[in-house]
Amino acid sequence: MIPFYVTILGSSSALPTLARFPTAQVVNLNERFYLIDCGEGTQIQLRKFGIKAGKINHIFISHLHGDHIFGLPGLISSMALGGKKGELHIYSHSELKMMMEQLMKYMIDFTDFKVVYHPLNFHSQAVVYEDSKITVDSFPLKHRIPCCGFLFREKSNALHLRGDIVDYLNISIKDRVAIKNGADYHSPEGKIIPNQKLTFPSEPARSYAFCTDTLVRKQIIPIVKNVGLLYHEATFSNDMNALALKTYHTTAEQAAQLASEAGVTKLIIGHFSSRYKNINPLVDEARRVFPNTFPANDGDRFEIVS
Amino acid sequence: MIPFYVTILGSSSALPTLARFPTAQVVNLNERFYLIDCGEGTQIQLRKFGIKAGKINHIFISHLHGDHIFGLPGLISSMALGGKKGELHIYSHSELKMMMEQLMKYMIDFTDFKVVYHPLNFHSQAVVYEDSKITVDSFPLKHRIPCCGFLFREKSNALHLRGDIVDYLNISIKDRVAIKNGADYHSPEGKIIPNQKLTFPSEPARSYAFCTDTLVRKQIIPIVKNVGLLYHEATFSNDMNALALKTYHTTAEQAAQLASEAGVTKLIIGHFSSRYKNINPLVDEARRVFPNTFPANDGDRFEIVS
Numbered sequence: 252m253i254p255f256y257v258t259i260l261g262s263s264s265a266l267p268t269l270a271r272f273p274t275a276q277v278v279n280l281n282e283r284f285y286l287i288d289c290g291e292g293t294q295i296q297l298r299k300f301g302i303k304a305g306k307i308n309h310i311f312i313s314h315l316h317g318d319h320i321f322g323l324p325g326l327i328s329s330m331a332l333g334g335k336k337g338e339l340h341i342y343s344h345s346e347l348k349m350m351m352e353q354l355m356k357y358m359i360d361f362t363d364f365k366v367v368y369h370p371l372n373f374h375s376q377a378v379v380y381e382d383s384k385i386t387v388d389s390f391p392l393k394h395r396i397p398c399c400g401f402l403f404r405e406k407s408n409a410l411h412l413r414g415d416i417v418d419y420l421n422i423s424i425k426d427r428v429a430i431k432n433g434a435d436y437h438s439p440e441g442k443i444i445p446n447q448k449l450t451f452p453s454e455p456a457r458s459y460a461f462c463t464d465t466l467v468r469k470q471i472i473p474i475v476k477n478v479g480l481l482y483h484e485a486t487f488s489n490d491m492n493a494l495a496l497k498t499y500h501t502t503a504e505q506a507a508q509l510a511s512e513a514g515v516t517k518l519i520i521g522h523f524s525s526r527y528k529n530i531n532p533l534v535d536e537a538r539r540v541f542p543n544t545f546p547a548n549d550g551d552r553f554e555i556v557s
Numbered sequence: 558m559i560p561f562y563v564t565i566l567g568s569s570s571a572l573p574t575l576a577r578f579p580t581a582q583v584v585n586l587n588e589r590f591y592l593i594d595c596g597e598g599t600q601i602q603l604r605k606f607g608i609k610a611g612k613i614n615h616i617f618i619s620h621l622h623g624d625h626i627f628g629l630p631g632l633i634s635s636m637a638l639g640g641k642k643g644e645l646h647i648y649s650h651s652e653l654k655m656m657m658e659q660l661m662k663y664m665i666d667f668t669d670f671k672v673v674y675h676p677l678n679f680h681s682q683a684v685v686y687e688d689s690k691i692t693v694d695s696f697p698l699k700h701r702i703p704c705c706g707f708l709f710r711e712k713s714n715a716l717h718l719r720g721d722i723v724d725y726l727n728i729s730i731k732d733r734v735a736i737k738n739g740a741d742y743h744s745p746e747g748k749i750i751p752n753q754k755l756t757f758p759s760e761p762a763r764s765y766a767f768c769t770d771t772l773v774r775k776q777i778i779p780i781v782k783n784v785g786l787l788y789h790e791a792t793f794s795n796d797m798n799a800l801a802l803k804t805y806h807t808t809a810e811q812a813a814q815l816a817s818e819a820g821v822t823k824l825i826i827g828h829f830s831s832r833y834k835n836i837n838p839l840v841d842e843a844r845r846v847f848p849n850t851f852p853a854n855d856g857d858r859f860e861i862v863s
Contacts, residue, residue: 265634265635265638265665266635266638266639267600267601267604267635268604269604269605272601273631291597291598291600291601291628291630291631292597292598292601294573294597295573295578295597295598298573298574298575299575315663316663316664317630317631317634317660317663317664318631318634320663321627321630321631321634321663322597324597324623324627325573325579325597325623325624325627328571328623328624328627329571329572329573332571332572333572350659350660350663353656353659354623354656357621357622357623357626357627357656358622358623359571
């Protein structure tokens with residue numbers, strides 16, 4: 252299988268700490284890099300964790316709070332200084348374009364690459380990006396301002412041919428491609444051989460859902476249903492339920508309940524309030540509900556699974 | 558003597574490196590904190606080096622290039638979250654106010670402290686700040702856009718009384734204060750005792766000058782003449798003289814020549830281009846001209862001397 256993982260660049264909530272930068276993550280599918288959120292210091296974290304900023308061509312921004320965007324001007328400025336070429340696509344609330352265009356005048360002029368802004372839809376799930384290997388959907392979350400989650404889905408893998416049978420039947424290259432994509436085989440003699448006699452199943456598609464900042468939301472369960480890896484914010488522990496509600500955030504227990512109801516394989520929690528010097532109690536709280544929970548720490552790399 | 562030093566928060570030029578954040582420094586005079594420039598990640602460096610962001614009430618911004626200002630929104634945002642009170646004064650080009658007011662909408666609302674903007678004069682030296690202990694002047698540098706240096710001068714210290722004599726003469730408290738500030742003594746009998754018979758000299762006033770980003774400039778020599786500590790950018794080594802000229806920066810040798818001609822006590826060089834993985838050659842180049850040169854490294858603390 253081709254490599255597919257996410258690297259945590261920042262795992263704090265609004266106030267960074269010595270160990271945790273504000274929110275940012277990079278999804279890497281076979282050396283194609285997709286940045287999610289861009290808190291202050293993202294370019295520094297990319298460098299620290301050995302990821303070349305210039306390789307990022309797509310940036311997905313959940314919402315326009317400073318701790319998710321204040322790293323953008325510095326990152327783009329450094330991309331320009333680093334000689335980036337082509338296009339950089341940013342998927343965000345439409346206001347970001349205005350903000351960034353205001354800030355451009357404090358950067359060096361660059362002409363070798365172009366920033367293309369794509370406004371997100373905050374009302375319903377929508378495909379925002381697609382290439383030969385992956386689709387990225389946005390879907391609405393519930394925060395104090397418009398906010399989206401993102402769902403990265405590997406495209407269904409091709410079926411595996413049963414080599415002995417297709418060789419025996421002397422099937423042409425063209426027909427083999429069609430069979431790998433699910434077609435039945437029509438022999439020159441007019442016989443139809445069903446696909447499942449000629450193939451083994453493909454590997455299940457892998458998927459990653461990113462949900463921050465948000466109140467816990469029943470509405471996202473069908474969207475993240477059965478994803479392999481779910482990142483969900485857990486700003487507070489459950490004894491601060493009232494504050495979570497007031498600030499439109501989620502507790503560790505709530506994140507775990509959602510992971511459980513959605514039947515995901517693995518849960519990462521993050522966006523921890525700086526009040527927690529030790530986040531083990533939040534992890535323990537989540538694991539009591541959903542044992543396969545792990546904390547996000549800056550620099551951690553998680554395999555994206557099915 | 559009361560403590561007076563500067564802590565380097567960032568020593569890179571536009572592109573940060575793993576070891577060097579973009580430009581920012583904090584001058585600390587007896588636990589009053591004055592921030593100079595505010596590159597991305599300044600709030601993180603403050604935390605790393607044990608300086609409470611909320612204690613900073615004055616920020617001096619040399620010029621509006623991103624690597625000197627992109628840490629401001631995050632810093633102010635964190636000050637607000639940290640419950641800062643009172644006033645935060647920012648001394649900068651007048652455009653900064655517009656930029657920051659645009660960015661305020663991406664921060665939490667705060668009412669406990671107020672940001673007060675003070676426009677700098679880019680044409681001549683001017684006092685921009687003064688309190689009981691210190692004056693801060695701005696003075697013009699020569700960069701691609703308007704840019705100022707800053708000169709921090711401790712106010713002249715009071716003279717030391719010759720305790721045996723003033724006691725013998727039974728001088729009143731009120732008169733002692735006047736004598737410490739330089740007055741002669743008029744005795745009840747109408748005799749005038751000159752000040753120098755009653756006092757030892759005060760310690761010489763300490764001073765710090767900050768010069769970045771700039772072409773090397775003869776015009777600043779009289780301004781920084783005899784300062785105790787001079788920080789001067791040295792983006793390049795002298796073999797890149799042509800690039801320094803083109804980009805309005807200074808070489809290590811040029812910075813040292815200026816330090817020598819101005820008769821400063823000690824020189825710090827910084828704002829190193831990211832091309833220098835090892836900055837020892839720049840330090841060596843400067844020391845050949847001005848031996849008392851030291852490199853700025855993030856986290857370094859330099860005593861401000863006379």
